[in-house]
Amino acid sequence: MKRFSRVNVLLLLAVLALAVTPLALGLGAGKEPFAGSDALAEQAIVDDHPDYEPWFAPIYEPPSGEVESALFALQAALGAGFLGYYFGVARTRQRQRDAAAEQPRE
Numbered sequence: 511m512k513r514f515s516r517v518n519v520l521l522l523l524a525v526l527a528l529a530v531t532p533l534a535l536g537l538g539a540g541k542e543p544f545a546g547s548d549a550l551a552e553q554a555i556v557d558d559h560p561d562y563e564p565w566f567a568p569i570y571e572p573p574s575g576e577v578e579s580a581l582f583a584l585q586a587a588l589g590a591g592f593l594g595y596y597f598g599v600a601r602t603r604q605r606q607r608d609a610a611a612e613q614p615r616e
Contacts, residue, residue, distance in 0.1 A: 546582075 555562055572578040 572581060
């Protein structure tokens with residue numbers, strides 16, 4: 511096995527371990543397991559200041575936590591796709607500039 515293949519396999523195993531370990535150990539049991547930081551912050555504010563009134567209401571409130579998670583995942587996927595496209599175009603342009611600079615001019 512090549513060195514790079516070995517490194518890729520080890521990185522993949524590390525990512526899987528980081529994803530599976532909290533679920534296997536039951537970390538977050540007793541709470542909503544996939545609660546976001548916004549929900550946790552809101553709960554902490556309500557616990558500390560029960561008379562707190564929010565300044566505004568959300569424009570769109572998803573019907574469930576699953577829909578909210580799906581929208582967040584879609585947002586992350588679109589952002590990653592945009593960044594990947596941008597860096598791919600930038601790299602291709604740089605390679606084309608480098609190739610053009612290496613060719614002798616007549």
